[in-house]
Amino acid sequence: MRLRQDGTTSNVSEESDTETPVELPACVGAQSPRSGTCIKKKVKPVCPLNKFTEDQEKIPLAERECRIQPFCDENPGLAVGDECFKRKAKKPLAPLPT
Numbered sequence: 117m118r119l120r121q122d123g124t125t126s127n128v129s130e131e132s133d134t135e136t137p138v139e140l141p142a143c144v145g146a147q148s149p150r151s152g153t154c155i156k157k158k159v160k161p162v163c164p165l166n167k168f169t170e171d172q173e174k175i176p177l178a179e180r181e182c183r184i185q186p187f188c189d190e191n192p193g194l195a196v197g198d199e200c201f202k203r204k205a206k207k208p209l210a211p212l213p214t
Contacts, residue, residue, distance in 0.1 A: 140152075142157040143156050143157075160182055160183040166184055166185060185199070186201070
Protein backbone atom coordinates (compact mmCIF):
# COMPACT_ATOMS: atom_id res chain seq x y z
CA MET A 117 0.00 0.00 0.00
CA ARG A 118 1.35 3.43 -0.95
CA LEU A 119 0.35 6.77 0.55
CA ARG A 120 -0.08 9.58 -1.95
CA GLN A 121 0.18 13.31 -1.31
CA ASP A 122 -3.56 13.81 -1.94
CA GLY A 123 -4.40 11.62 1.07
CA THR A 124 -5.37 8.48 -0.82
CA THR A 125 -3.55 5.21 -0.80
CA SER A 126 -3.14 2.75 -3.61
CA ASN A 127 -3.00 -1.01 -3.64
CA VAL A 128 -0.64 -2.52 -6.14
CA SER A 129 -1.21 -6.19 -6.72
CA GLU A 130 1.73 -8.34 -7.64
CA GLU A 131 -0.32 -9.96 -10.38
CA SER A 132 -0.78 -6.69 -12.22
CA ASP A 133 0.93 -3.34 -12.15
CA THR A 134 -2.32 -1.40 -12.10
CA GLU A 135 -3.06 0.68 -9.03
CA THR A 136 -6.50 0.94 -7.50
CA PRO A 137 -6.94 4.11 -5.38
CA VAL A 138 -8.35 3.57 -1.89
CA GLU A 139 -10.03 6.49 -0.08
CA LEU A 140 -8.86 6.86 3.53
CA PRO A 141 -11.56 7.37 6.19
CA ALA A 142 -12.03 10.70 7.97
CA CYS A 143 -10.04 11.18 11.19
CA VAL A 144 -12.10 10.67 14.35
CA GLY A 145 -11.27 11.67 17.90
CA ALA A 146 -7.54 11.61 18.67
CA GLN A 147 -6.50 10.25 15.26
CA SER A 148 -4.05 12.38 13.32
CA PRO A 149 -3.77 12.72 9.55
CA ARG A 150 0.00 12.48 10.02
CA SER A 151 -0.37 8.82 10.97
CA GLY A 152 -1.40 8.01 7.40
CA THR A 153 -4.46 6.05 8.54
CA CYS A 154 -7.01 8.84 8.01
CA ILE A 155 -7.50 12.22 6.35
CA LYS A 156 -8.92 15.45 7.71
CA LYS A 157 -12.20 16.27 6.01
CA LYS A 158 -13.84 19.67 6.08
CA VAL A 159 -17.33 19.56 7.57
CA LYS A 160 -19.98 21.49 5.65
CA PRO A 161 -22.18 23.90 7.63
CA VAL A 162 -25.77 22.94 8.42
CA CYS A 163 -28.33 24.32 5.94
CA PRO A 164 -30.59 27.12 7.22
CA LEU A 165 -33.67 25.59 8.86
CA ASN A 166 -32.10 22.18 8.09
CA LYS A 167 -33.55 22.24 4.55
CA PHE A 168 -32.06 22.40 1.06
CA THR A 169 -33.20 25.24 -1.19
CA GLU A 170 -34.83 24.45 -4.54
CA ASP A 171 -31.55 25.33 -6.32
CA GLN A 172 -29.56 22.96 -4.09
CA GLU A 173 -32.00 20.11 -4.76
CA LYS A 174 -30.85 20.10 -8.40
CA ILE A 175 -27.15 19.75 -7.48
CA PRO A 176 -25.60 16.33 -6.65
CA LEU A 177 -25.35 15.74 -2.88
CA ALA A 178 -21.53 15.76 -2.80
CA GLU A 179 -21.41 19.21 -4.44
CA ARG A 180 -23.91 20.97 -2.17
CA GLU A 181 -22.61 23.77 0.05
CA CYS A 182 -24.42 22.70 3.22
CA ARG A 183 -25.64 19.51 4.89
CA ILE A 184 -28.80 18.25 6.57
CA GLN A 185 -28.64 16.79 10.08
CA PRO A 186 -31.06 14.27 11.60
CA PHE A 187 -33.66 15.72 13.97
CA CYS A 188 -32.90 15.42 17.70
CA ASP A 189 -36.46 14.41 18.63
CA GLU A 190 -36.25 11.44 16.22
CA ASN A 191 -32.74 10.42 17.40
CA PRO A 192 -32.41 10.64 21.19
CA GLY A 193 -28.87 10.53 22.52
CA LEU A 194 -27.28 12.67 19.81
CA ALA A 195 -25.63 15.96 20.78
CA VAL A 196 -27.80 18.95 19.90
CA GLY A 197 -26.10 21.16 17.33
CA ASP A 198 -23.13 18.87 16.68
CA GLU A 199 -24.90 15.66 15.74
CA CYS A 200 -28.58 16.61 15.37
CA PHE A 201 -30.87 19.55 14.58
CA LYS A 202 -33.37 20.72 17.21
CA ARG A 203 -36.71 21.74 15.74
CA LYS A 204 -38.13 24.99 16.98
CA ALA A 205 -41.32 24.53 18.96
CA LYS A 206 -44.37 25.81 17.18
CA LYS A 207 -46.22 28.51 19.03
CA PRO A 208 -49.79 27.55 19.89
CA LEU A 209 -52.44 29.42 17.99
CA ALA A 210 -54.17 32.23 19.86
CA PRO A 211 -57.73 31.41 20.85
CA LEU A 212 -60.38 32.84 18.57
CA PRO A 213 -62.42 35.69 20.02
CA THR A 214 -65.96 34.69 20.93
